[in-house]
Amino acid sequence: MxxxxxxxxxxxxxxxxxQQAVKKILADAGIEADISKGNITEIPVKQNTVDIIFTTSNYxxxxxxxxxxVFGLISGIGKDKIKDEIIAACLEIEKNK
Known part of the structure; x- marks a missing residue:
């Protein structure tokens, strides 16, 4: 997971x-995931409890x-490219677990 x-x-x-968009992308790809949400300032602490981070702004x-x-999932700009990037990264993480 x-x-x-x-x-x-x-x-x-x-x-x-x-969060909802990422969950749907991963579910449609058959990748089991637990996706939480938070704010940019929480990344330094929460990065120790997750496999991957998705941001809607520059970090x-x-x-x-x-x-x-993943701002493109909201704006629609580059949505397919982002979707492919999410799936590829998560498959790589699964492979290396």
Missing amino acids: IKGLVACGSGIATSTVA TQPTKVPVIK
């Missing part, structure tokens, strides 16, 4: 929309796990 975090500026609005600090920017 993949454990993920969707983070946005406040941890309320866009992270909720992105440039170093992390221990992969970070994928």
Whole structure:
């Protein structure tokens, strides 16, 4: 099972929309996942409890796990590319667990 975090500026609005989108993408790909949400400031602490982080804004600090920017799931811009990136990253994580 993949454990993920969707983070946005406040941890309320866009992270909720992105969280649902990521859950659907992974479910449709047959990847079992537990996706939580939070805000950008929680990443340094929560990165120790997840396999991957999805952000709706830029996050440039170093992390221990992969970070994928998923704002396109909300805006629709580059949605298919982001979807493919999410699936590929999560399959790689599963393979290495």
